[in-house]
Amino acid sequence: MLIRPFELLVDRPKYVMGVAALLVLLSIFRLFEWPGLKLALEVDPSVQALLPQQGAELEKFESVRNRYSSDDLLFVAWIADDLFTPRKLAALKAFTRRIETMPGVEHVESLATAVHTRVYEDYTEVRAYLSDLPQSVEEATAVRDAVLDNPVYAGYLVSDDGRGAMLAIRFDPGLSARTLIRLVGEIKAASLDEARDVDQFVSGPLYVRLEISRLLLRDLFRVMPLAIVATLIVVGIGFRHIRGVVLPFMSNVVALLLTLALFVTCGNTLNYVNVILPPTVYVIGFAYAIHVVSDFDRHLTLGLDRVAAVRATIVDVVVPITLTAITTAIGFASLGLSDIDAIRLFGIYASLGTIFAWLAALTVVPAGLVLIPGGVGVRAVRRADQFGLQITRFVERRGRVLLACGALLMVISVVGTSKITVSTDYLENFPEQSQVRRNFERMNAVFSGSVPLQIVLESDSVDTFKTPQALRVVAELKNWLLSQPEIGGVYTLLDYIGVLEHALAPQMVDDDPVPASKDIASHLILLGGTEDIRRFAESGFTSTLLQVRARVVASTDLNKLTDRIQGRLDDLSPDVRGYVTGSSHLISRTLDEVTRGQVLSLLAALIPIYGVLVVMFRSLRFAALALLPNILPILAFFGILGWSGVTLNLTTSLVASVVLGIAVDDSIHFFARLREAARQSGHQREAVREAMSVVIRPVTLTTVGLALGFATLLSGELHSQAEFGLLAAVTIVVAWLLDITFTPALAYRYGLSDKR
Numbered sequence: 001m002l003i004r005p006f007e008l009l010v011d012r013p014k015y016v017m018g019v020a021a022l023l024v025l026l027s028i029f030r031l032f033e034w035p036g037l038k039l040a041l042e043v044d045p046s047v048q049a050l051l052p053q054q055g056a057e058l059e060k061f062e063s064v065r066n067r068y069s070s071d072d073l074l075f076v077a078w079i080a081d082d083l084f085t086p087r088k089l090a091a092l093k094a095f096t097r098r099i100e101t102m103p104g105v106e107h108v109e110s111l112a113t114a115v116h117t118r119v120y121e122d123y124t125e126v127r128a129y130l131s132d133l134p135q136s137v138e139e140a141t142a143v144r145d146a147v148l149d150n151p152v153y154a155g156y157l158v159s160d161d162g163r164g165a166m167l168a169i170r171f172d173p174g175l176s177a178r179t180l181i182r183l184v185g186e187i188k189a190a191s192l193d194e195a196r197d198v199d200q201f202v203s204g205p206l207y208v209r210l211e212i213s214r215l216l217l218r219d220l221f222r223v224m225p226l227a228i229v230a231t232l233i234v235v236g237i238g239f240r241h242i243r244g245v246v247l248p249f250m251s252n253v254v255a256l257l258l259t260l261a262l263f264v265t266c267g268n269t270l271n272y273v274n275v276i277l278p279p280t281v282y283v284i285g286f287a288y289a290i291h292v293v294s295d296f297d298r299h300l301t302l303g304l305d306r307v308a309a310v311r312a313t314i315v316d317v318v319v320p321i322t323l324t325a326i327t328t329a330i331g332f333a334s335l336g337l338s339d340i341d342a343i344r345l346f347g348i349y350a351s352l353g354t355i356f357a358w359l360a361a362l363t364v365v366p367a368g369l370v371l372i373p374g375g376v377g378v379r380a381v382r383r384a385d386q387f388g389l390q391i392t393r394f395v396e397r398r399g400r401v402l403l404a405c406g407a408l409l410m411v412i413s414v415v416g417t418s419k420i421t422v423s424t425d426y427l428e429n430f431p432e433q434s435q436v437r438r439n440f441e442r443m444n445a446v447f448s449g450s451v452p453l454q455i456v457l458e459s460d461s462v463d464t465f466k467t468p469q470a471l472r473v474v475a476e477l478k479n480w481l482l483s484q485p486e487i488g489g490v491y492t493l494l495d496y497i498g499v500l501e502h503a504l505a506p507q508m509v510d511d512d513p514v515p516a517s518k519d520i521a522s523h524l525i526l527l528g529g530t531e532d533i534r535r536f537a538e539s540g541f542t543s544t545l546l547q548v549r550a551r552v553v554a555s556t557d558l559n560k561l562t563d564r565i566q567g568r569l570d571d572l573s574p575d576v577r578g579y580v581t582g583s584s585h586l587i588s589r590t591l592d593e594v595t596r597g598q599v600l601s602l603l604a605a606l607i608p609i610y611g612v613l614v615v616m617f618r619s620l621r622f623a624a625l626a627l628l629p630n631i632l633p634i635l636a637f638f639g640i641l642g643w644s645g646v647t648l649n650l651t652t653s654l655v656a657s658v659v660l661g662i663a664v665d666d667s668i669h670f671f672a673r674l675r676e677a678a679r680q681s682g683h684q685r686e687a688v689r690e691a692m693s694v695v696i697r698p699v700t701l702t703t704v705g706l707a708l709g710f711a712t713l714l715s716g717e718l719h720s721q722a723e724f725g726l727l728a729a730v731t732i733v734v735a736w737l738l739d740i741t742f743t744p745a746l747a748y749r750y751g752l753s754d755k756r
Contacts, residue, residue: 003318006362010310013367018365020254025259031266041260043213044177044269057589060581064456067172068545069107071452072583074184075204076167076191077443083163084144086134088434089343090197092165093130095194104175110167112151115532117147118194149502152532155488156549164446172468173276177269178212184210186302200437204450205426205553205584211270211431211436212718216275218715224278226253227709231286234705238697240292240379246341247368248289254364255285255356262351264367273650276724279352280658283709284328285357287665287702288321292365293700296682301381306373310366318362320672321611325358327668328661340590346654354634354661362407379420384697391696392689395744402745406632406738413632413639424591424649429718437547440553448489449549449593451558454563454582455481459544465493465537465544471514473576474544480568481548486561489549493536496522500528513592555588556647562589591650605657611677615670629667629743632661633735640730651720655727662706663735666699670743688744698738703736 009016031040035752078092090109096112099105112130129147134140147158154448169187171180184207191200228249236245259281270277273587295316299309332354335347395402443450457465457474464470471494498513504527508520515521525533537544553559562580568577609630613623634656641648673691683689710732715723 001256001323002317005316006310006314009363010314010366010370013370016363016367017371017535020250020360020367022399023041023194024254024257027261029367030258030261040264041217042177042269043217043275044271057586059579060456060579061583061586064454064545064580064581067543068454069456069537070173070583071135071205071547072170073171073204073341074171074187074202074206075168075443075450075451076187076202077164077200077446078166078191078195078445079159079162079164079199080197083165083198085137086140089140090133091194091196091198093133096167098190098194098352099169099187102183102186104172104179105169106172107170108167111143111147111157111165114147114157115530116150145152150499152491152499156491159446161446166443166447168220170363172228176281181210181540197667201435201442203436203439203443205452208426208436213424215429215717216270216721217273218272219713219721220278221273223712223721224282226712227279228282228717230708230712234708235290235293235312235701238701238704239297241374243372243374244293244297246372247293247365248286250368250407251289251360252282252285252357254360255353256281258356259349259353262352263345268345268349271342271687272350273340273654273724274346276651276654276658277346277349277353277659277710279709280654281353281357281561282456283662283706284354284665285360286705286709287662287698288357288361288364288461290702291321291665291669291698293369294701295694296369297381298694307370310369313369314362314366320669321358321361323616323667323672324661324665325354325530327609327612327664329354329604330608331657331660331664333605333640334605350455350657364712381697384700385693387700388693388696390611391687391740392692392744395741395748395754396685399745399748400517404747406628406742409639410632410635413635414641416642417635418642420638421556421645421647422649423554423647424588424651425554426720427553429720431719433700435628444488444551447549448552448568449487449551450583451550451553452582453550453562453565453579453580453585455546455548455578457546457569457572459577461542461575463518463522465541466525467518468516468521469573470512470544470576471497473516474546475573477568477572477578478546480640481546481565484561484564486550486552488547488551491549493533493544496533497524500524504528509615512524514745550584555591555649556630558584559587562628573726605660612668613671616668616675622750625746626671627669628746629738630660630663632738632742633663633731636734637727637731640727651724652727655731656726658728659731659735662702663739666695666702666735666739667743668738669699670695672748684748688747691747692740699736699739703732707732 016716034632046149076095078088080088082088086276091511092110093112096108101110112128114129118130126632129143133142144158144162146163148154148160154160157165157168163194171183175183175612184202191202191474208238232245238244245304256278260278263277268274292313295313299312300306329351334349336344336351338344338347341677360414369750427437427440455477457470457477459465459470462538463680465474478492478494481490484695490645494513497515501515501524502509504524505520508516515524535547545709550558550561552561562585565580569580572578577609604626610623610627614620615625617623637659640646646652673694674687677687677690678684679691679723707729710728713728716722716725
């Protein structure tokens with residue numbers, strides 16, 4: 001039933017190729033925006049794709065964002081020894097006004113917008129620090145001193161040494177990725193234009209994500225072709241004929257373009273996670289196509305004509321390729337249950353891409369084999385057979401040793417797994433000397449920190465955070481926060497009230513920053529409070545926001561800090577409760593939880609694989625034994641992470657999913673051949689030799705091609721992609737070694753081939 005439809009298509013190869021060509025043209029048409037041929041595929045740097053779609057943490061984050069504002073900011077720093085001069089402050093104000101007029105900019109916080117409250121004999125003046133530009137160096141210095149004397153802005157808008165000024169820019173959250181990237185580019189150009197001789201740069205978590213997105217897309221279109229060329233060179237050398245190069249490429253192009261066209265049509269964008277979707281689909285399709293071409297070559301060497309060889313090939317490969325596609329697609333689809341959009345989309349479209357790759361390998365490749373004339377590399381086929389025979393003889397002699405080595409590998413890997421650190425550090429994507437990384441670290445050193453965190457304190461009573469008791473809680477919490485080495489600055493409602501007290505009632509200022517009564521706090525806020533107070537408190541003063549600036553980036557470090565903070569918040573008085581939130585906190589928390597969740601999804605994917613093996617062997621025991629060669633490469637991967645010190649992060653955790661697809665492909669082909677050979681010969685040794693001689697060539701070509709293809713990621717600019725490529729290449733080679741040694745040894749030892 002399964003084989004028959006594909007056999008019928010052998011009689012209509014031109015029809016198959018015509019349909020494939022039409023699908024390719026339609027996909028290309030969808031992937032480009034007309035007119036102008038602009039690529040519709042985008043990389044989204046927004047925080048939303050990395051956030052969960054539900055849960056208590058998300059509810060807190062959205063609540064704070066609605067009540068106060070987003071902390072996903074772009075920072076622009078100006079640094080100079082003589083920054084506070086009339087000319088340079090005028091340029092800073094002009095730059096601020098220029099940014100404010102840009103469509104998509106929601107708010108700019110700088111010296112030109114920060115409010116300064118001053119009291120004169122007859123009136124109180126509330127105006128921006130740069131409302132009137134200073135006309136002399138003395139006046140400019142007075143502005144600097146006034147800002148540094150303001151605890152709401154000191155260390156934040158102006159560095160403690162007075163050499164730096166910062167702008168914090170908030171964007172409309174509805175901006176598209178492309179618009180945001182363009183807008184940030186315009187801001188960078190405007191800063192360079194207005195700053196002139198002032199040292200200036202753009203930084204912050206949002207900017208780092210933007211740069212990662214830009215480089216991801218650039219690497220995708222630079223490294224992906226290199227990977228494809230590497231794989232095609234390998235199969236060209238391995239097959240020694242044009243069909244072996246052209247048809248895997250054509251098959252994969254069809255599957256990849258269909259997947260991406262559907263991806264774009266549904267309004268999706270690439271991001272930090274699903275950017276590996278294209279190479280994943282290519283990898284899966286490459287393995288399927290290689291098995292078809294290799295089996296065709298084997299039948300040609302037996303004297304069959306092209307059409308007969310294609311028919312025989314379909315009979316041999318349809319079942320194992322279909323079983324492989326089903327298990328791989330289910331494994332990827334399990335990621336679709338994730339609460340994170342980025343992971344969910346990767347799982348769904350990798351699963352769809354697997355199905356497209358399966359269809360293309362069983363339609364486009366056979367049609368091409370019928371249509372494209374030419375001989376076969378008989379010598380290459382015989383060499384592969386000889387290599388397979390040598391391997392099986394070695395396994396026969398050293399079977400027990402190989403099984404012991406497999407067991408030892410398992411033990412070593414399990415021990416290594418216990419040493420794994422789960423952490424994602426997006427800054428480490430860049431080399432130490434890269435401008436992005438140096439600017440981020442410089443922002444941390446010059447100002448109070450580059451990573452915003454938000455701490456919310458809440459109560460059930462109106463005006464709670466005007467009372468001395470509640471403000472005392474804020475003061476003590478701020479002092480504790482500043483004692484934490486990872487924190488560079490804390491800005492609170494109490495600081496704002498203190499500024500008003502200095503301006504409106506200087507005679508009341510003493511060593512205690514907390515007002516003596518609720519009435520005094522209310523009076524100060526009534527007389528001098530501006531819209532700026534909404535940064536720190538709601539209108540009813542039932543909650544207050546502490547704005548924290550941290551100097552750690554890695555998710556594990558940030559999570560340790562926020563766990564410590566939450567522990568301190570849990571010890572607050574019964575009338576006040578608190579929690580940590582903010583985009584950086586939520587991303588860090590999500591990254592580590594999702595990374596662990598992906599590992600669990602991967603383990604869950606082994607269940608349907610086991611089910612397929614049970615159906616194949618009709619034995620629970622032998623299916624369990626056959627599952628081992630699929631589990632060992634994954635264990636080895638996690639062992640490599642633990643022993644090497646490489647962190648398990650959002651990118652590296654996807655290696656196991658990709659490698660599992662390849663390992664399943666190779667082992668299912670081996671066991672399918674083994675089962676068929678056992679039926680024909682009834683002899684265990686002969687069955688293992690026959691199975692190995694058939695699969696050794698496609699398995700080896702797949703391994704070499706994909707290992708080299710993944711290794712090309714080392715030429716990319718992002719450390720995470722290079723790490724992914726290297727780990728994938730190494731793990732695929734480990735899977736190959738296990739498939740040609742441990743797997744046949746297992747078959748010999750436990751008599752798998754004798755089972756019907």
